[in-house]
Amino acid sequence: MDILIKGGELFNGKDFVGKANVYIKYGKVVEVSKEVKEAKEEIDARDMFVLPGLIDAHIHLSGIKGGSLLKTMFERPEYRVLRASKWLERLLLAGFTTVRDCGEYVSLALKRAVQEGIIRGPNIIAAGRPITQTFGHGEINHDIPLEFSHKVGFSEFCDGTESCIHAARKVLRDGSDFIKVFATGGVLSQRDKPENPQLSYEEIKAIVNEAHKVGTYVAAHAHGDAGAKIAVEAGVKTIEHGTLLKDDTLKLMVNRGVSLTPTLTIQEVIYRYGKQIGVDEWGLQKIFEVRERVADVVKKAKEYGVLMISGTDLGFETGLGDIDMGKNWYELVLLVERGGLTPKEALITATYNSSLALGINAGFIDIGRDGDLVVINGNPLENIYDVTKVTHVLKAGRVEVRNGKLESKT
Ligand SMILES: [Zn+2]
Known part of the structure; x- marks a missing residue:
């Protein structure tokens, strides 16, 4: 031994x-x-x-500081990688041995550096660039000219099934372990609403097919019920956020074996400290409803037996005491305090349930x-x-x- x-x-x-x-x-x-x-x-x-070892099943190792995503996304990637490498040490110290990065190009390099022992950190399951439609959540800002939006490089764009097949293949070629898509609008993107569906059934289905061909799966960012339902029907494996999910979709998720990552931490940090950390005005306006509704979704998901997994969606340093990168255990606290889970159920979301949902040998x-x-x-x-x-x-x-x-x- x-x-x-x-x-x-x-x-x-x-x-x-x-x-x-x-x-x-x-x-x-x-x-x-x-x-x-x-x-x-x-x-x-x-x-x-x-x-x-704990698993944070939804993180962004973007290496940025503060909540104004677009502004900080222009920091040099090599500098952001260095900052993120320090985050990885903090995550290890907090007991996290696996994290799933749900969309950030630099995570691919970080993953390799951890594997090769160049830096210390949890194992990283990386999505690489997430896939967005034009005028989608993955654009963050919709006022800048479209060509600038492409140049920001946060997301891969696709419109139409042909284009989605190409985007999926590009993302997989980069070395992504799974594919992340934006199936609805979001909070931290400018003019799309969380309840708006994004990408069609055919588009998501085309991406799911490409993922299946190489033995992997698709994770869908989805707040609104309509977009989440389309994504589940198109064959995604994990629903991220799910803040506005209705009963029928939750039941469909149980039938299809689709997991839910409620990401209570990100809603909480924007709700409590958004203004202080520089979250853009549109994010501050949209946070109230999703933060309010997600607590009930967690309670319903528990009642129906949806496979719930723990993910913070933290993607930046806040510099604040109680909710920050490296304190990703806070999701468990929120699952108990706001979601009504028992401490045991909360621990299961960050261990056994994540091993089932992500298909990994840890947890x-x-x-x-x-x-x-x-x-x-x-x-x-x-x-x-x-x-x-x-x-x-x-x-x-x-x-x-x-x-x-x-x-x-x-
Ligand atoms: Zn996210």
Whole structure:
């Protein structure tokens, strides 16, 4: 055995197991038992809580500061990458061992740098550039000339099925792990409303087909019910935000096995601190309804049995105390406090449910699963805020954080 995590109170991502020893070899969990065996390294987790490494299933590693997206998007990408590389360290320290970047070109480079061990961070599942229609959410600003909008480079544009096939192939060629599309308007884009559908059934279907051909899936940004329904019918796998979803669409999602990422954190940060962090006027105007409605959607989704996963949608540094990049556990707090989930249900969204929805080997402590674990000096099943008391983080069986500090590299 390479590592023994000894005697912790184990929550395996799905169930509370109680006191157990977890053994890791070659980066994978090989045994979970009461037995004590020899291991090259022991981590004493007695009186501690052990759970799978956390997953933020909706993040943007854009490397920008402040909420005025367009303004900051013009910062040099190499500078933004450096800032984002620091975010990745903070995420590791907070117990996140996997993040899914839902649209940002620089995330492709960051992902590779983490894989190659050049920088430290959670594993990154990257969408690369998201796909938008013209006059879509992915344009952010609709007053600038269209050619400038193309040059900003945040999104890939498509209009019509031929064009969508081309956009999907370009995104996949860049090395994206999945495809992100904007199926409705949004909050932080200028003149489109969250309830407006964007991209047609045929357009989304064409993108889904391209994703399926290479064995991956499509994630759809969708606030409004009409656009979300079109996206689900066209075969997307995950609905992002879902703030205005109605009952029939939630039920359809259950039938089709489509997950929901409610992204309560982004709604909360814009609602509470939008003006302070420079969110554009249009964002401030649109936030109230979506923030209000999403709490009920979470409650309904729980009632109907929709597969819910945890994602903050944080894409910038706020510089504020309680909600900021690196404090992505805040989504769990909001799922409990605003969404009415129990602490256990909230933890499941960031672990086991994410492993199901994203089709990854992390998020569940069981034999053959990735050796991604967090040791916590507290009990987040009793108090969700205890999820912040991280002492150790292991990724693929390697100690990345020890006693609350990044492990120096050997
Ligand atoms: Zn997002």
